[in-house]
Amino acid sequence: MRALKLLSAAALGIAISAPTFAAGYPEKPVTVVVPFPAGGASDTTARVTTQKMQESLGQPIVVENKPGANGSLGAGQVAKAKADGYTLIVGSIGVYAINPVLYKSLPYDPTKDFDLLTVAVRTPNVLVANPNFPANNVKEFVEHLKKNPEKVTFASSGAGSSDHLTAALFWQKTGTTGVHVPYKGGAPAITDLIGGHADVSFQNLGAVSNHIKAGKLKLLAVTAEKRNPAFPDAPTMKEAGVEGVEVYSWQAVAAPKGLPADVKSKLEQSLAGALNSPDVKGKFNDIGFEVVANTSGQFSEFLNQEISRWKTVVETGKITADQ
Amino acid sequence: MMSHVLQKKDFWAGVLYIAFGVAAFWIGRDYPMGMAGRMGAGYFPTILSVTLMLIGLLSAARAFAQEGEAVGAIAWKPLALVVGSTALFGLLLSTAGLVVALIALVLVSAAASQHFRFEPKAAAGLILLVVFCTLVFVKALGVPMPLVGSWFGE
Amino acid sequence: METLSNLWLGLETALTFWNLAYCMVGVLLGTAIGVLPGLGPTATIAMLLPVTFGLPPVSALIMLAGIYYGAQYGGSTTAILVNLPGESSSVVTALDGYQMARQGKAGKALATAAIGSFFAGTVATVLLAVFAPPLADLALQFGPAEYFSLMVLGLVASVVLAHGSLLHAFGMIILGLMLGLIGTDVNSGTTRYTFGFPEIADGINFVVVAMGVFGLGEIIGNLANETTRTVMAKTVKGLMPTREDLKQMAAPVLRGTVLGSMLGILPGGGAMLASFAAYTLEKKVSRHPERFGKGAIEGVAGPESANNAGAQTSFIPMLTLGIPSNPVMALMIGAMIMQGIQPGPSVMTEQPVLFWGLIVSMWIGNLFLLVLNLPLIGLWVRMISVPYHFLYPAILVFCAIGVFSLNNATFDVYLMAMFGFLGYIFRKLDCEPAPMLLGFILGPMMEEHLRRAMLISKGDATVFMSRPISATMLVLALILLASVLAPTVRRKREEAFQEEA
Numbered sequence: 001m002r003a004l005k006l007l008s009a010a011a012l013g014i015a016i017s018a019p020t021f022a023a024g025y026p027e028k029p030v031t032v033v034v035p036f037p038a039g040g041a042s043d044t045t046a047r048v049t050t051q052k053m054q055e056s057l058g059q060p061i062v063v064e065n066k067p068g069a070n071g072s073l074g075a076g077q078v079a080k081a082k083a084d085g086y087t088l089i090v091g092s093i094g095v096y097a098i099n100p101v102l103y104k105s106l107p108y109d110p111t112k113d114f115d116l117l118t119v120a121v122r123t124p125n126v127l128v129a130n131p132n133f134p135a136n137n138v139k140e141f142v143e144h145l146k147k148n149p150e151k152v153t154f155a156s157s158g159a160g161s162s163d164h165l166t167a168a169l170f171w172q173k174t175g176t177t178g179v180h181v182p183y184k185g186g187a188p189a190i191t192d193l194i195g196g197h198a199d200v201s202f203q204n205l206g207a208v209s210n211h212i213k214a215g216k217l218k219l220l221a222v223t224a225e226k227r228n229p230a231f232p233d234a235p236t237m238k239e240a241g242v243e244g245v246e247v248y249s250w251q252a253v254a255a256p257k258g259l260p261a262d263v264k265s266k267l268e269q270s271l272a273g274a275l276n277s278p279d280v281k282g283k284f285n286d287i288g289f290e291v292v293a294n295t296s297g298q299f300s301e302f303l304n305q306e307i308s309r310w311k312t313v314v315e316t317g318k319i320t321a322d323q
Numbered sequence: 324m325m326s327h328v329l330q331k332k333d334f335w336a337g338v339l340y341i342a343f344g345v346a347a348f349w350i351g352r353d354y355p356m357g358m359a360g361r362m363g364a365g366y367f368p369t370i371l372s373v374t375l376m377l378i379g380l381l382s383a384a385r386a387f388a389q390e391g392e393a394v395g396a397i398a399w400k401p402l403a404l405v406v407g408s409t410a411l412f413g414l415l416l417s418t419a420g421l422v423v424a425l426i427a428l429v430l431v432s433a434a435a436s437q438h439f440r441f442e443p444k445a446a447a448g449l450i451l452l453v454v455f456c457t458l459v460f461v462k463a464l465g466v467p468m469p470l471v472g473s474w475f476g477e
Numbered sequence: 478m479e480t481l482s483n484l485w486l487g488l489e490t491a492l493t494f495w496n497l498a499y500c501m502v503g504v505l506l507g508t509a510i511g512v513l514p515g516l517g518p519t520a521t522i523a524m525l526l527p528v529t530f531g532l533p534p535v536s537a538l539i540m541l542a543g544i545y546y547g548a549q550y551g552g553s554t555t556a557i558l559v560n561l562p563g564e565s566s567s568v569v570t571a572l573d574g575y576q577m578a579r580q581g582k583a584g585k586a587l588a589t590a591a592i593g594s595f596f597a598g599t600v601a602t603v604l605l606a607v608f609a610p611p612l613a614d615l616a617l618q619f620g621p622a623e624y625f626s627l628m629v630l631g632l633v634a635s636v637v638l639a640h641g642s643l644l645h646a647f648g649m650i651i652l653g654l655m656l657g658l659i660g661t662d663v664n665s666g667t668t669r670y671t672f673g674f675p676e677i678a679d680g681i682n683f684v685v686v687a688m689g690v691f692g693l694g695e696i697i698g699n700l701a702n703e704t705t706r707t708v709m710a711k712t713v714k715g716l717m718p719t720r721e722d723l724k725q726m727a728a729p730v731l732r733g734t735v736l737g738s739m740l741g742i743l744p745g746g747g748a749m750l751a752s753f754a755a756y757t758l759e760k761k762v763s764r765h766p767e768r769f770g771k772g773a774i775e776g777v778a779g780p781e782s783a784n785n786a787g788a789q790t791s792f793i794p795m796l797t798l799g800i801p802s803n804p805v806m807a808l809m810i811g812a813m814i815m816q817g818i819q820p821g822p823s824v825m826t827e828q829p830v831l832f833w834g835l836i837v838s839m840w841i842g843n844l845f846l847l848v849l850n851l852p853l854i855g856l857w858v859r860m861i862s863v864p865y866h867f868l869y870p871a872i873l874v875f876c877a878i879g880v881f882s883l884n885n886a887t888f889d890v891y892l893m894a895m896f897g898f899l900g901y902i903f904r905k906l907d908c909e910p911a912p913m914l915l916g917f918i919l920g921p922m923m924e925e926h927l928r929r930a931m932l933i934s935k936g937d938a939t940v941f942m943s944r945p946i947s948a949t950m951l952v953l954a955l956i957l958l959a960s961v962l963a964p965t966v967r968r969k970r971e972e973a974f975q976e977e978a
Binding site (some may be wrong): 028037038043044047064065066067068069070072073076087107151158159160179181182184187188190192194195196197200201207210211213214216258283286287300 | 519520523524526530563617618619620621661663664666668675676677678681744794798799800801803807808811814815817819820821822823884885886925929931932935
């Protein structure tokens with residue numbers, strides 16, 4: 001029993017130890033709150049990035065998962081935390097841009113309660129279909145939708161998720177309709193898509209690329225500005241004739257509003273250094289993420305654009321996710 | 324006969340079901356019902372709460388019709404101390420820290436047993452438990468619990 | 478022949494010194510976190526993920542898999558010893574395992590679980606090696622309609638879990654279904670019954686309910702009867718199963734293995750049902766169903782085998798299709814991607830060393846578990862012979878910390894206290910918590926699949942009967958329901974006759 005304890009302690013100890021050499025901030029371990037369960041995209045982003053940041057900050061960084069209410073539980077707690085640089089948040093497009101337009105009562109306001117630091121990574125969405133689905137490209141797909149209104153099933157990873165809203169945006173831009181079928185997360189949606197129980201879906205590229213390569217899913221278009229090097233034959237939405245459906249899922253880092261200037265600049269440097277380091281970039285590329293690493297000014301401008309765009313989609317589509 | 328009904332397990336179980344059913348029905352009355360093809364958020368809850376109320380009525384009715392066991396005395400002391408000490412742990416964890424919270428949880432819950440005496444052996448066990456939890460949960464597994472809480476400064 | 482050469486390749490991979498070591502570490506870690514109530518493999522694997530980046534892919538996956546099935550095993554130990562089911566699958570093990578422990582047969586119960594698990598693990602490994610791809614394709618046949626019917630079958634089966642009044646079994650199932658409604662409705666995004674607490678917007682965690690009604694409820698109940706009886710039998714009756722016991726558990730282990738292997742393949746919550754289904758089956762085929770819930774060895778052997786077989790075969794959709802059937806599998810996929818391996822049908826052909834190495838390592842890991850746990854049984858049994866007034870505060874401590882660690886939130890600790898209160902009340906009223914817990918697990922899935930099936934079929938309810946797999950399961954559910962109700966009806970009629978006579 002004792003040997004067991006020692007072994008487990010030793011094995012886990014590796015994860016926590018880190019070198020220490022720094023003056024001033026940070027003087028103690030930094031906590032990064034991930035408002036989602038372990039293993040998701042935000043969690044992976046946080047763990048990969050902070051592992052590298054520990055080297056330049058010289059203090060251990062502890063990733064704390066605070067899941068609940070589409071990320072608004074953890075985000076609300078960070079918004080109320082002390083702005084001393086010892087509490088940060090890594091959240092998704094949902095936390096920063098979608099929750100604010102979808103929910104009337106939110107325990108935080110991303111534009112007012114946070115010091116936005118950087119958008120860490122992004123990944124384009126792709127329009128995928130079951131291989132037996134009749135349409136083989138976006139043009140045929142739009143025609144099919146127009147001929148069969150309210151018939152084609154669109155699987156999504158949840159009501160109010162970024163892929164749900166992407167579908168809504170697509171309907172609005174093409175003047176089509178469909179049946180939205182929400183799932184509990186992306187994985188079961190993809191499973192039903194492969195099994196042919198649902199017809200099409202907008203999914204993160206990283207989550208479906210292997211199924212596309214294996215021929216289990218049919219790739220119709222990429223919702224990016226440029227074609228993806230992994231799938232050079234797949235057109236962008238714009239090339240396929242649909243304007244205004246450029247959608248990325250992104251992960252960003254922020255802190256409670258009012259960081260001291262020196263702490264903020266130190267964090268920004270450390271973040272930029274970590275995100276741009278070749279090994280971190282490589283790891284993100286492997287999972288289909290593209291490193292963005294922009295400045296806090298660019299992040300803030302981008303966030304305002306995203307919020308106003310999704311606000312329009314939600315209002316036009318009369319999408320509600322709470323009472 | 325009537326005086327017995329109020330002591331029967333079936334009667335009180337029925338009351339419990341009805342209470343839960345009514346509460347769920349009342350709280351859920353505003354959830355949209357939808358239709359069978361496109362069920363709303365209120366469809367399932369309504370069916371379930373009505374079913375539970377019916378089962379509750381049956382159970383209570385059975386208490387009148389059949390012989391049944393009496394509920395018996397409620398063990399208020401262990402109930403209050405075990406539930407209370409657990410809640411106290413939650414309260415003290417963030418304010419006073421893990422060490423104090425653990426000691427409070429153990430001592431308060433232990434008071435529920437008539438065999439418990441605070442003797443050297445018990446004290447040693449308590450210290451061992453606190454050390455074990457600190458090492459395994461906080462140090463090795465990294466569960467974010469403060470050892471010393473905000474009450475004692477940072 | 479090809480299978481043999483593949484297995485040989487796997488053996489060569491799994492038997493290297495380092496891979497054996499990682500398998501051992503994984504299994505040990507898994508058992509340790511499984512034994513501690515509330516701590517699950519998901520959080521542990523997530524935390525270890527960054528550490529595994531530095532390892533070769535095969536070793537990383539071997540270790541992570543070891544943590545997973547090791548934790549499954551460790552969870553049953555706690556369920557048997559102190560009636561604390563840390564995972565849905567061990568709820569069933571607790572029913573008869575804990576009763577065996579109270580009768581001084583804890584050693585026997587633990588040994589039964591270990592042997593049953595090992596046998597099931599072996600069979601499931603062979604199954605995985607020979608039939609993985611066709612089985613995975615079968616799993617894809619399951620759409621929302623099939624899952625809904627499976628859940629209905631599961632619910633009807635859960636009535637059999639109760640050994641008392643049928644009416645209360647139904648009542649508790651409905652209550653469990655309603656508790657499962659708490660949180661965000663998947664289909665519309667509406668939050669239901671959350672009373673404005675964002676902490677339960679994603680629903681109440683299963684562990685919170687189980688720890689409350691089983692763990693705390695049991696402790697309060699024991700303390701209430703402290704003067705009249707001792708909690709654990711003073712004499713320990715044999716650590717190891719006798720020849721007689723082995724004979725008795727052989728058939729249940731076999732049936733459990735078959736059921737578990739089949740259900741484990743289904744990614745939409747099949748593995749969760751495995752142990753429940755096995756328990757129901759054992760009680761139905763037993764000539765003495767009245768022994769169940771009072772320490773029947775079949776009630777441990779069947780579900781434990783099913784549980785472990787299901788844990789192994791749930792790797793099938795992950796390895797062959799890249800589809801995760803539970804959060805742990807999702808993390809394993811994450812680990813593979815981080816290692817530069819795209820999970821999917823190509824893994825088997827492009828990474829044969831990884832695929833077969835992992836499969837063989839699972840069998841070796843199961844062997845480790847058996848060798849490790851049989852000698853540990855003596856230690857465990859000695860641990861529960863500690864006077865109860867020393868034992869229960871420690872159990873409370875582990876429950877409280879375990880529940881806190883789920884979401885790192887004290888809110889869950891308060892909730893557990895509340896469920897402890899409810900658990901004691903249920904116990905006083907003879908309302909059994911096991912059917913409630915099954916309702917709690919199945920409820921949200923059942924509603925989700927029902928509404929999704931209706932959405933996809935555009936409101937046509939005949940899908941449940943026109944699809945053959947779905948129809949078969951609904952018919953099975955009907956037969957089961959009839960067989961459950963029939964004895965009661967017959968008894969009623971006999972009573973009526975006797976009164977007339």
